Amino acid sequence: MRKFLAFVFAFGFIFAGCGAFAQEQAGEAPRTDRYTQIFDRTDDAGKLVVRFLKLHLPEDAKTDEKSGDSSIVTTPDGKVVLIDAGSPDCAPQVEAALEAMGVVKIDAVVASHPHIDHIGGLAKILATYPVDRLYMSKVVYSDSSIYRGLMSKAASRGIKIIYLEEGSEFTIGESVNVKVYNPEPDIKYYDGYPANGTQFINNKSLVMKFFFGKSTMLFMGDVYTPRELDLIEKFGAELQADVIKVGHHGSDTSSSKSFIKTVAPKFAVMMHDSFASLQVYKNYRKVGALTYASAIDGCVKLSGDDAGNWTALTQFDRLSDFLK
Numbered sequence: 042m043r044k045f046l047a048f049v050f051a052f053g054f055i056f057a058g059c060g061a062f063a064q065e066q067a068g069e070a071p072r073t074d075r076y077t078q079i080f081d082r083t084d085d086a087g088k089l090v091v092r093f094l095k096l097h098l099p100e101d102a103k104t105d106e107k108s109g110d111s112s113i114v115t116t117p118d119g120k121v122v123l124i125d126a127g128s129p130d131c132a133p134q135v136e137a138a139l140e141a142m143g144v145v146k147i148d149a150v151v152a153s154h155p156h157i158d159h160i161g162g163l164a165k166i167l168a169t170y171p172v173d174r175l176y177m178s179k180v181v182y183s184d185s186s187i188y189r190g191l192m193s194k195a196a197s198r199g200i201k202i203i204y205l206e207e208g209s210e211f212t213i214g215e216s217v218n219v220k221v222y223n224p225e226p227d228i229k230y231y232d233g234y235p236a237n238g239t240q241f242i243n244n245k246s247l248v249m250k251f252f253f254g255k256s257t258m259l260f261m262g263d264v265y266t267p268r269e270l271d272l273i274e275k276f277g278a279e280l281q282a283d284v285i286k287v288g289h290h291g292s293d294t295s296s297s298k299s300f301i302k303t304v305a306p307k308f309a310v311m312m313h314d315s316f317a318s319l320q321v322y323k324n325y326r327k328v329g330a331l332t333y334a335s336a337i338d339g340c341v342k343l344s345g346d347d348a349g350n351w352t353a354l355t356q357f358d359r360l361s362d363f364l365k
Contacts, residue, residue: 075356079342080141082115088344089217089253090115091284093310094138095335095356096131109158110312111135112260112286113142116214117253117347124151124260124286126162129187135162136169138340146171149213150200152191153262154246155182156239164194174201176211178224178262180245184235205247216253216347222272222280223248223264243289244268250282254347257281259304261288261295269300277303283351284308284343287325291317291334298324306330307351310341322364337364 079092092115096108109127111134116122121144126135139147147170152160155178164187167175175195182188195202203211209221224245234241246262259282264272269288272280280303288295291311301324309325309332311317316336325332331353333341339356 072358072360074339075354076340077141079340079354079356080138082142085115085344086119087117088346089117089251089256089258090342090344091258092138092142093286093312093333093335093341093343094127094135095339096127096134096312097314098128099130101130106161107158107290108314109156109161110153110286110290111138111162112312113138113144114213114251114258115142116217118214118216120148120214120217121146122149122151122213123147123166125153125159126166128158129161129165132162132165135166139166139170144170146173148173149176150174151176151247151249152178153260154178154180154242155185155188155191156242156263157185157187159263160191161187164190167191167194167198167200172198172200174203176203176205176247178245178247179204179206179228180224180242182235182242205249213251218252220250220252221247222250222276223262223268240265240294246288248272250280253345255349256283256345256347256351258284258286258343258345259306260286263289263295265289265294266297266300269295269297273300273303280304282306283345283349285310285330287311287321289317291321293318293321296321296324301325301328301330308343308353309333310343311335334364 092113094111098108108131110125111127112124114122150172205221206226211219243263244265246264249260251258285304285306287309290313309330312335322332342354345351
């Protein structure tokens with residue numbers, strides 16, 4: 042699987058990578074890496090800020106899964122929320138980002154759903170940082186050693202676990218409210234669960250909307266298209282948001298056209314080792330969203346004020362206009 046992903050990734054960079062080769066041949070400086078600026082918190086005060094991490098699996102990784110998702114949200118008054126932490130081998134990369142930000146305490150950790158590429162690094166984070174509380178989807182995945190390890194680490198550290206469901210609400214700091222739209226309150230497990238349960242578990246991902254004044258962000262976990270359509274039917278325009286963490290890493294299992302039109306984001310971010318779906322990318326661009334892919338743009342920082350004004354910063358500049 043990793044070899045296949047590497048091939049896809051390399052193919053995607055045929056378009057962008059030729060610019061890098063031309064730079065080298067012309068003796069130009071290599072492309073700018075703004076990692077330090079991305080994780081500098083100097084200008085964060087008074088803003089809702091989210092940093093989407095570019096994770097990668099090291100060569101000696103113990104899994105063939107995706108590196109996964111991890112996002113760091115900071116509130117206008119400096120509270121820190123970590124949403125997922127990628128695969129176990131990616132925990133050091135999440136720690137490096139937190140260290141670069143000067144984080145010494147995490148106010149809340151969110152586990153969107155219990156797949157390895159989302160919660161794999163969380164036990165290590167809980168062991169390293171003081172954490173006030175852990176928010177989780179209600180779906181139980183006790184067959185997973187990664188899930189059991191996370192629950193054990195939270196218990197040993199005395200971290201309060203809060204299970205979220207449709208209708209849950211909570212606040213972070215003094216001015217950021219969060220509303221939860223998924224999973225449904227009464228999860229019904231099918232006979233034989235969790236066998237063949239990938240889509241079932243993905244559809245129990247936390248869907249959360251962050252509110253700060255007129256600025257909003259929507260996190261979709263790995264929800265698939267059928268569940269997106271359920272959410273549209275139930276909540277409609279309430280799902281509209283300035284920023285969306287694109288569902289299921291930008292894969293075409295998710296992000297139907299009707300869903301994209303309903304959310305109508307200004308910014309969309311996909312976290313994946315490669316480029317999951319060019320069509321999904323194009324569909325977000327068609328509604329006017331500035332759309333980023335961690336495989337190409339690196340880490341992405343978005344900052345919003347209470348009037349709904351946003352600024353964006355990417356770790357890397359694109360070397361080609363192929364993905365306009």
